[in-house]
Amino acid sequence: MSDPVRILPLEPPYEPDVEQLLAKWMPPGTDVTPLALFRTLAIHPELATRMRPLGAGILGSRLIDPLLREVMISRTCARCSAEYEWGVHAVAFGGPLGLTAAQLRSTVHGDPHDNCWDPRQRGVLRLADELHDTSTVSDDLFAELGTLFDHRQILELTATAGWYHTIAYLIGVARVAPEPWAASFPAPTAPIAGQQ
Structure with a gap:
């Protein structure tokens, strides 16, 4: 309950x-x-x-590929335990844009090293994680992001993470009830594609 x-x-x-x-x-x-x-x-x-x-x-925004935006949103919502928003985005955006079941599961239970991610997606996941954990990024990650994105895109991805932290706070404080059609966090038991 x-x-x-x-x-x-x-x-x-x-x-x-x-x-x-x-x-x-x-x-x-x-x-x-x-x-x-x-x-x-x-x-x-x-x-x-x-x-x-x-x-x-x-x-x-047309600056960030919508699929990459959804990777950032899904990972940020998962890290913030914002199942409500994660579930809305999984059904309304992530799935229709091409996020696979393995990728959606990885946003909740996996990490950037899961084999279901390409280099740009992996960079977005790492950015989401470091922002969540430290409110900044390491020099190593910033250098890696610089090979994948321009500065405008890095700023936009960072603002996206911040926005969904705000949404997570509002959901958590109000305890917004799940939408009946939205997804729930997947179970942690199924292996992520490409992993043993």
């Missing part, structure tokens, strides 16, 4: 301004109910309004 929700999300019917706010957070033309996270943020409309441009900018 999961821990009880601490901050209940808004439920319909919504006030017109809240309905407009939630519509901006959801993808255009979607018929999915606004996410519990967004309905929780809508309790504080001013904060939600300030947050949305950065979140949308990260998801809409």
